[in-house]
Amino acid sequence: MTISSLLITVLRIVLGSILLIAGVTKLANFGAFIYDVAGYQMLPSYLIKPTCYILVSTEITLGTALCFGYFSRGAGLLSALLFLIFSVALANVLLRELPLSDCGCGNYLFSLLDYLGLSVSTTPNWKMIFVDILLAIVCIGVVFSPQQGYGLDSLIRYARGNDPTG
Amino acid sequence: MNSPQKPHAGSIHSRFDRITQTQLLKELLFVCIWIGFGTLTLWGGDIFGFLSFSHNTPTNTTLQVEFPHVYDIWKRGEGVFVDTRPATYFKRGHIPGAVNVPINRVTQHLNVLPTNKETPLITYCGSIACPNSYQLMHVLLGEGYLNVRYFPRGLKGWQTLGYPLETE
Numbered sequence: 001m002t003i004s005s006l007l008i009t010v011l012r013i014v015l016g017s018i019l020l021i022a023g024v025t026k027l028a029n030f031g032a033f034i035y036d037v038a039g040y041q042m043l044p045s046y047l048i049k050p051t052c053y054i055l056v057s058t059e060i061t062l063g064t065a066l067c068f069g070y071f072s073r074g075a076g077l078l079s080a081l082l083f084l085i086f087s088v089a090l091a092n093v094l095l096r097e098l099p100l101s102d103c104g105c106g107n108y109l110f111s112l113l114d115y116l117g118l119s120v121s122t123t124p125n126w127k128m129i130f131v132d133i134l135l136a137i138v139c140i141g142v143v144f145s146p147q148q149g150y151g152l153d154s155l156i157r158y159a160r161g162n163d164p165t166g
Numbered sequence: 167m168n169s170p171q172k173p174h175a176g177s178i179h180s181r182f183d184r185i186t187q188t189q190l191l192k193e194l195l196f197v198c199i200w201i202g203f204g205t206l207t208l209w210g211g212d213i214f215g216f217l218s219f220s221h222n223t224p225t226n227t228t229l230q231v232e233f234p235h236v237y238d239i240w241k242r243g244e245g246v247f248v249d250t251r252p253a254t255y256f257k258r259g260h261i262p263g264a265v266n267v268p269i270n271r272v273t274q275h276l277n278v279l280p281t282n283k284e285t286p287l288i289t290y291c292g293s294i295a296c297p298n299s300y301q302l303m304h305v306l307l308g309e310g311y312l313n314v315r316y317f318p319r320g321l322k323g324w325q326t327l328g329y330p331l332e333t334e
Contacts, residue, residue, distance in 0.1 A: 027208075030217045038297040039304075041270050048297065053212070057204030065197060074193025
């Protein structure tokens with residue numbers, strides 16, 4: 001067990017849990033999530049519901065893949081893209097000065113930072129964009145790291161007789 | 167004889183070597199397939215009503231106006247109906263006496279609303295599938311209007327019960 005493998009594993013699980021919890025939270029209150037997405041005023045009304053299905057499904061799938069370390073590089077790359085899309089959507093709200101009271105993010109990291117006194121809250125703000133970009137960078141780090149940590153991918157490699165962490 | 171140059175260990179190039187493009191593409195493909203399955207499952211779940219426990223029931227249901235109360239309000243002229251759809255749809259047909267405040271042009275259309283902030287306003291959209299009436303209600307509450315509610319069934323619900331329409 002190396003420190004870098006352990007670090008990548010922890011980062012991957014943190015990223016995965018952020019996405020998984022966000023996806024499950026949105027699924028549990030799907031009606032409200034539809035209204036949150038509509039509040040961004042980026043999509044025509046007939047695309048709002050399909051977008052909500054895709055977003056929730058993407059978050060749950062990527063979150064699960066990252067937590068369990070299965071297809072973690074592919075999942076990491078798509079997660080980075082997802083966080084960048086969130087950043088663009090939030091920037092759109094702030095630049096157009098839309099009166100959106102809740103970003104509908106479901107990101108527990110925001111709540112955690114808010115609890116630590118960094119006043120991120122649920123109303124769209126520039127700190128959220130900063131955090132999302134930071135998370136995207138971490139995802140890219142996970143994708144291009146020579147170590148992939150411990151998970152189903154490493155178990156499969158181990159079963160095939162390859163280096164389990166590489 | 168020149169031997170093929172090995173990339174320097176730890177360099178970006180060597181990392182790209184380890185993560186072969188084929189493997190990454192394969193992983194992306196598998197993850198996308200799973201996302202597709204998930205999307206279809208959610209879509210199916212919504213069609214068969216598994217998501218209906220929360221669909222169209224936003225946080226505060228006391229802000230909704232439903233039949234037959236909405237008709238009574240219109241008939242007695244107790245409130246102003248606010249159509250959230252684009253102007254082209256509004257011109258084709260709307261609740262008689264309604265004003266048009268498209269959800270993506272709110273600030274430009276606020277002047278069509280009554281200046282008295284206590285006037286009851288009822289926002290509506292095309293149908294129950296359109297969430298813009300709920301969003302506009304919040305926008306108007308944010309603008310200082312004190313008595314705003316929304317009519318979730320929208321124009322389609324209004325038409326279904328045979329209530330009159332007005333065109334321009």
